[in-house]
Amino acid sequence: MSLFTLHGLVKRFGGLLVTDHVDLHVERGEIHALIGPNGAGKTTLVNLISGVLDPDEGRVLLDGVELTGKDAYERVACGLSRCFQITSIFPKASVRDNLKMALQAHTGHSFQLFASRAGNTALAQGAEALALRCGLEASLDQIAGNLPHGVQRTLDVALALAANPKLLLLDEPMAGMGPHESARMLALIESLRGSMAILLIEHDMDAVFALADRISVLVYGKVLVSGNADTIKNDPQVQAVYLGDEAGSDAAIAALAREVA
Template sequence: MTAPLLRIEGLVKRFGGLRATDGASLSVQPGEVHALIGPNGAGKTTLIHQIAGALAPDEGHIAFAGHDITGWAMPRRVRAGLARSYQVTNVFDRLPVRDNLALAVQARTGTSLRFWRAARDEGERFAAADAVAARVGLADKLDRIAGELSHGEQRQLEVGLALATAPRLLLLDEPMAGMGPDETARMMAVLQGLRGEVAILLVEHDMDVVFRLADRISTLVSGRVVASGTPDEIRAHPEVRRAYLGDEVPA
């Protein structure tokens, strides 16, 4: 098997006497969609925070693309190809869609200080922004103010902001949260379009979405990964059904 793009081993995060993650371990292969599921309070968002660099683990290790990144700051992780979105929409709501994406491209590429290149660099950034907008289904919304977009469109833009950093791994924390059926279908189409190009670690409560999108699924219960496998393996896993899925498993 190909070496994992991401491997976490024994991650522990304590908040006082609470272990939000308690020896969590999993791996993500290049190009795969890997879903992380579990009941509320299982530690999923805390785990994503540790992988992204927003929280430092108290114990354990995080390896990405063959490097131990456990002690790396978040900007260094982004430059290495690890990007994330959040449960709450996080966009520049007073700027147009194109400017939102151009700023994300600029954060990845940097800005030249040589004035004679400034116009060309700006054109390249906006061309890159337009290409990302097309990938996330917002090609016809480039001039719309981000704060005027629908909730689902703002979530698509947020995925675009992460995608504009040219990641190798996207961490998506409940990208379908608060969406109606049509918006969910559009987001699923966006993520399907990224399959094989960029790895995705997806936290999601919609089990229909999870079982339709994921190549592999890991289940987190009380801060520990109790099972990892294909959708069919997770669907049939007795401990997962008992701890979380129950009657929610899609047929």
């Protein structure tokens, strides 16, 4: 059984079919990339998975548990963490305090079982371990809102990891990053391989091909093809819409949408 499955997921905005009967599965420990042109419905799919939006039809299952209909916070407790593109960071608090708050939010109950001093020590150690895991140890006492963009994105990943997820959702973790920051984020994601499954939405195709065990291509809300990097690179339809000449891609996408409709 796959760790994570989408069954016939449908979402309409008014008359617009933005998620068109999507079936997708992510295996345990797999890094699965979701790619597709702007407007393909990638972020909508992430919102349906994380519980920000409810689907009109279909089911979301994680490790045998039905997530459909659950609130976003309940899904986190079921093992689903999502990076919220920095908005989950408390900008006026230090990195250390951000990490402690995130750990307390997800394990608060167990920390409360200890005397407050023991609980505090455990939280502080947990925050430092998490910082070390993400390469944030030098920034622990910096105010989060003052950090460079790339470090804030890294902190956002660290906050998601505080929930100890089975599946981590990353929506364009490299967006707005320079080459140096992108390389660091790539190394961080690579370091998570095997310890959880990752659903990665990313425009940077070099990063996608470097990281992904499998790739699914979304076009106009439909999964066009899923496969490993070679399958995707050699798929003529994908080449036409996605990897081909950028200038010609809009026309190619429209032609393809007619074909798959």
